[in-house]
Amino acid sequence: MTVKTIKNVCKFCEQEKKLIKAHIIPKKFYLGIKKDKCLCINSKTGEYIIQQQGGYDSNILCGDCDNHILGEFDKEGYRILLGDFSKYKYIQLHPQYRIYQLDNTEFDYGKLRKFFISILWRASISKLEEWSNINLGGYEKKAFEILKGKRKYDELFKILIYKNCFTEDINQEVLIAKGKTKTYKKYLIQMAGYRIEIIVDSTRLTNKYKHQYEKYFLNPTYAHIIETPEVSQRINKEYNARMFELYKEGFEPPKPPGV
Numbered sequence: 001m002t003v004k005t006i007k008n009v010c011k012f013c014e015q016e017k018k019l020i021k022a023h024i025i026p027k028k029f030y031l032g033i034k035k036d037k038c039l040c041i042n043s044k045t046g047e048y049i050i051q052q053q054g055g056y057d058s059n060i061l062c063g064d065c066d067n068h069i070l071g072e073f074d075k076e077g078y079r080i081l082l083g084d085f086s087k088y089k090y091i092q093l094h095p096q097y098r099i100y101q102l103d104n105t106e107f108d109y110g111k112l113r114k115f116f117i118s119i120l121w122r123a124s125i126s127k128l129e130e131w132s133n134i135n136l137g138g139y140e141k142k143a144f145e146i147l148k149g150k151r152k153y154d155e156l157f158k159i160l161i162y163k164n165c166f167t168e169d170i171n172q173e174v175l176i177a178k179g180k181t182k183t184y185k186k187y188l189i190q191m192a193g194y195r196i197e198i199i200v201d202s203t204r205l206t207n208k209y210k211h212q213y214e215k216y217f218l219n220p221t222y223a224h225i226i227e228t229p230e231v232s233q234r235i236n237k238e239y240n241a242r243m244f245e246l247y248k249e250g251f252e253p254p255k256p257p258g259v
Contacts, residue, residue: 010062011125012069012147017062024055024122024131025174026074028082029191055174057126070118070147076111080223081161081194088225097228099216100163109220116196116218117143117157119189123176134176134187139200159218160197163227 008019061070080102088106090098121143123134136143145151179186179197184204189196199205202217216224 008059010065011060012065012144013062015062017064019059019061020063020066021056021058022061022066022122024057024126025119025176025189025191026077028074028078030174055128055130057122057128057131059127060122060125073111073115073118073147076108077115080107080112081192085225091224097226100225100227102223102225104221107223109218109223112223113157113159113218114147116159116189116198117146119176120157120187120198121147131176133178136200139185155202156200158199158202160199160213160216161218161223161225162195162197163225164193164195 008016010017010019085100088100088102091101092099120134120136121140123131124136124140124143126134139156142151142153142156146153146157173190175188175190177188177190179188183206184202185200187198187200189198202210216226218224
């Protein structure tokens with residue numbers, strides 16, 4: 001009798017290859033790592049998870065695709081988000097907040113957009129329980145086509161980049177979650193002191209929302225990084241609520257290195 005073996009097929013190149021431990025969110029964005037452990041939030045239950053080496057899936061990507069193709073998008077994410085902010089100009093000044101603006105000579109729009117989309121796509125294709133609430137449905141194929149360079153879908157996956165004003169333990173949080181909206185589909189990626197909002201289909205946005213935020217969406221001409229106490233306070237409130245529940249159970253999460 002012939003024994004049927006299960007093939008390991010990379011989800012990106014769609015070839016049978018040896019698969020690796022591929023991070024959903026790149027490891028450099030896990031600021032809470034301590035002794036190879038970090039603090040993640042389950043996208044479905046909202047519970048905290050202590051994970052070794054950050055959240056990864058061993059069943060989605062081969063080394064070539066993870067390191068040499070998607071890895072190129074990750075590098076642009078590192079360069080922009082973890083780089084020296086003093087070199088970026090800001091266009092709106094206020095005692096409590098600012099909006100940084102990068103022009104198209106300072107960032108690679110295609111790579112940066114694909115960086116954020118790739119995180120969402122990896123979480124969507126993963127079968128791990130902690131990412132089970134992230135399901136792009138019919139948009140998963142469109143995200144894949146964008147990452148492969150087959151289509152652009154300019155009206156899809158509109159991205160807002162928020163930077164946390166506070167430098168507290170909150171910056172160790174890592175999560176991908178559904179946003180709460182009535183008329184359109186939105187996902188949140190929180191990592192390394194950033195909150196990334198990704199609107200899946202911008203054609204479903206209300207005119208009021210478009211008028212307020214459209215000029216700040218990541219686009220081929222400008223990248224805006226918004227540092228505002230309004231969003232930071234919202235993040236802080238959510239964080240404190242989750243930490244309160246943890247502390248009631250007697251749990252103390254690991255502390256991040258200096259952030």
